[in-house]
Amino acid sequence: MLQSIRDNSQSIVAKIIVGLIIVTFALFGVESLVSLTAGSDAPATVNGEEITQQEFYQATELQRRQLLSQMGENADPTLLDENLIQNMVLDSLIEQKTLLLAAQDQGLLISDRMIDQMIVSTPDFQLDGKFSAEQFEAVLRNVGLTPLMYRDLMRKERLIQQTKNAIEFSAFSTSGAVEQLVALDRQTRSFSYFPLSLEQAKQSVNVTDAEVAARYEEQKDSLLTDEQVVIEYILLDKLALRDTISVSEDDLRAQYDQLLASFKAEEQRPVAHILVEINGDVDEAAALAKANDLKAQLDAGVDFAELAKAESDDIGSAASGGDLGVNGKGVFVSEFEDAMFALDAGAISEPVKTEFGYHVIKVGELSEKTPPTFAEAKFDLTDEATDNKVEALYVEKLEQLADVSFSSGDLIEPSEVLDIAIETAAPFSRNGGDNAVTENKRVIDAAFSAELIQDGVNSAPIELDSDRTVVIRVKEHQPPRPQALEEVAQLLKETLQTEKAAAVLKEQADAAVAALQEGSDINTVAAGRAVSNEENVSRTASEIDPALLQQVFAMAKPVAGKATTGTAELSDGSLAVVSLTGVTVPTAEISADEQRFIEGFLQSRVGQQEYQGAVEVLKDAAVVEKL
The missing domain is CATH 1.10.4030.10 (Porin chaperone SurA, peptide-binding domain)
Structure with missing residues (x-):
């Protein structure tokens, strides 16, 4: 449930x-x-x-x-x-x-x-x-x-x-738009390509210590360590408080009395109705006359559900024999509700007028909820009573934590008053640390605030979640400092190596494209590299690198049998030299179902665009004042 x-x-x-x-x-x-x-x-x-x-x-x-x-x-x-x-x-x-x-x-x-x-x-x-x-x-x-x-x-x-x-x-779509979308969707392309590996290019380039030192001199003002802090904290945790709670028999009996009272208050009744609506075609007198006639038929033995299916104007319940389910107070309008709760089990009301028309109401057999015995409920009652006591104790200790930590210059007194150990976290930056306290955004913001760093005060209580609250204090602040060359040399070397390798690849790719444009065969230009030949590939082909596929479908169509050439950067940073040899647009007609689906898709897209445009017009015309 x-x-x-x-x-x-x-x-x-x-x-x-x-x-x-x-x-x-x-x-x-x-x-x-x-x-x-x-x-x-x-x-x-x-x-x-x-x-x-x-x-x-x-x-x-x-x-x-x-x-x-x-x-x-x-x-x-x-x-x-x-x-x-x-x-x-x-x-x-x-x-x-x-x-x-x-x-x-x-x-x-x-x-x-x-x-x-x-x-x-x-x-x-x-x-x-x-x-x-x-x-x-x-x-x-x-x-x-x-x-x-x-x-x-x-x-x-x-x-x-x-x-x-x-x-x-x-909104509407044209046949031309449908044809264009189908052509684009079903278009396939044939192409050949070979990769120029970035990793291989890295092996072919050399980065000297002098180059690393020169790059360090260029960037040393920005090559700083992250600002870090070390914090102490005390953590108030509901789960830890639960172990200190005991529940007496009197507590459980009081809880059980409340449970019994709730069973008496929650009366629910199965109800069904037949509605005779008052509208432009049926005035009040005619509606009442029909409702009285329906009541007479029911009194004569006609089945309520069958009569509701045939005569009720409530389309939401007529098909289910007028059944409205099991309901308590506050669901229906007052006239309907008063009549429903005045009926005995199995009884049918006289016509009841509401704003919707006249209702003939039937109340089904009342099924009384039987409350569990004290023994049956004891386990759940113990849990509930424990939860209530933990919640009250948590609120009490939270007030203590706020008061004592505010008036103390460190965490020693709050730790002693609340009997919670002080913990120290590992250093962390503004990106956060590696535990539930130091990865919390509110804790990070407080730890790097001027108030805690410069004044050395305790933080206000910080709620980690509904069950845990922490107070922190900055024990040590480590400002950003320039990094020595030896600390960043490897990073700078790898960066320079990648830059040089990328330049080599660009030069190789440009030369390969030029050779292809002059008429050289792609296998010759590849110079021993593996050439992949792809035939009639669709836009959704999952086996092709997405970056390569996107570039292939962005390239101009071959003209007069001459391949279109170009390059594509692959997902690993390598380059591919591409020769687009053919573009095919299937001429097969689409089915009537496909036609309707595509028209609906286009109509929906156009409609959404027009709706957003209308919204913008309404907003521009509205007089809006933010107070």
């Missing part, structure tokens, strides 16, 4: 955040986002409509969760850049607000009924194929959302999607 909730919450996060709140993040990519506090005061207005602090906080927190999810199970929150995320979130909210205002100007609306249908039919909110209010609430709770927040996000997402669809679906 819990794993199901976790899995579904991840998919919901992806749908909500990537598809809605952070709409424009696809333009930036997550690779560039390498701590987040939502306290920054950064609301804005778009055409006079306010983006509130709450919206900004919620969007920032949701984006943070999504990024950490993408980074994997052991993601380090300190790798997230606070300012970058907040700026991008605000820009994204501005774009979202612009699109929502455009949707409103077009008169687009999303009804409550449509939102209800989307929620009930969402697989992530279902158990055994049926909507579950418990699953719905648990999934949302796991990503920090309430049902009302989720409904609001869904409404915004659908409005933006309608605007996007209206633009993208108006």
